[in-house]
Amino acid sequence: MxxxxIALFNYENGGRSPDGGYDFSRLQCAFADVDEPPALILFCEAKNYRDHAGVAKYAAAEALSDALGVPYVVELGSMPRGPLPPAIFYNPNLLVLRRWWNQDDPGVYDDQRNVARFAVRGSSRTPEERLEFLAFVHHWEPLSGDVRLEEAKRVGRYGGPEPLPVIGGGDFNGTASGSHLPQGDWVAAPFRQRAHKGVLGSDGTWGPDTRALDHLIGEWDENTHQRRDGCGFHxxxxxxWRADPxxxxxxxxxxxxxxxxxxxxDWLLANTAMADHILPATYQVHVPDPGHQPPSDHRLVTVTAEL
Structure with a gap:
């Protein structure tokens, strides 16, 4: 094995400053306490990383390589609504990228965008026998739960019966159902912000709009503490949490x-074929030191799989 x-990180504006420059020292700080360098980083908000011959995306990869002591290769994904596409960074000594549709590639379907096919280099000496897995990264619509549900439906096919292990994640701009998850005070926010991730219930109270995530992982049953339906993702x-409540x-x-x-x-999702390879004790949400300015508005999330 x-x-x-694997890491998931939404780096605010990709490190881009108001003057158009980039600060990747905060990116390095975000990864300072990881237990082992990620083989794969699912990255959100690669803002303007395509500009100027990709100078920012290569600088980000170099900064991560310098901080973590391993080489990183970077590929940019697709986002139709603005210049903040997701990206993947991966260590080519551990992973072989076999498929990744670029933004303007002909013949690509929407549900294939931002989905990588990797082989695990150390799983076999011969390419034909190497174990493969799929990995996706998305940054869903922040303003509309209806749009997020449509985006979830495009991801749903990878939950099953896909025979390959699948790991995916991103800033999904919403949560799922279940009182065991972090909850917010929905009346503390102005209406406009409340309406982005929340929904007004039939009883006249506000709560989270969980439709998109529940579509993928199932709706939470408070009586059985299990999820019902869903597209097969965990x-x-x-x-x-189930391994250590x-x-x-x-x-x-x-x-x-x-x-x-x-x-x-910021969710990491695995299909059943991948969930069996996840090491639950390695899952971590990296909470920044309260005595220092956080590297980003979002927290780094990491986990390890054995494949």
């Missing part, structure tokens, strides 16, 4: 960013 550490945060599921947005409190919006 080969250990494949939330890695819940896999870890004494450890609460943490928000992935830093304190003071969202009125009413931070939610779990």
């Amino acid at each position: 080969v250990r494949v550490p 939330a890695v945060a819940e896999v870890a 004494s450890q609460p599921i943490l928000p992935t947005v830093n304190a003071g960013v969202d009125a009413g409190g931070g939610l779990l919006v």
Whole structure:
């Protein structure tokens, strides 16, 4: 078995400053306390990384390589609504990239965008026998739960019966159902912000709009503490929580960013074939030192799979 550490991080504006420059020292700080260098980083908000011959994306990869002591290769994904596409960084000594549709590639379907096919280099000496897995990264619509549900439906096919292990994640800009998850005070935010991730119930009270995540992982049943239906994905945060319920599921947005409190919006999801390879004790939401400025508005999330 080969250990494949995986990270998910929404780096605010990709490190881009108002003057157009980039600060990757904060990116390095975000990864300072990882137990082992990630083989794969699912990255959100690669803002303007395509510009100027990709100078920013290569600088980000170089900064991560310098900080973590391993080489990183970077590929940019697709985002139709603005210049903040997701990206993947991977260690070519551990992983072989076999498929990744670029933004303007002809013949690509929407549900294939931002989905990588990897082989694990150490799983076999021969390419034909190497273990493969799929990995996706998305940054869903922040303003509309209806749009997020449509985005979830495009991801749903990878939950099953896909025979390959699948790990995916991103800033999904919403949470799932279940009182065991971080909860917010929905009346603490102005209406406009409340309406982005929340929904007004039939009883006249506000709560989270969980439709998109529930579509993928199933709706939470408070009586059985199980999820019903869904497309076959497992939330890695819940896999870890079930293995050790004494450890609460943490928000992935830093304190003071969202009125009413931070939610779990940066999700790692695994299909059944991948969930069996996840090491639950390695799941971690990296909470920044309260004595220092956080590297980003979102927190780094890491986990390790053995493949």
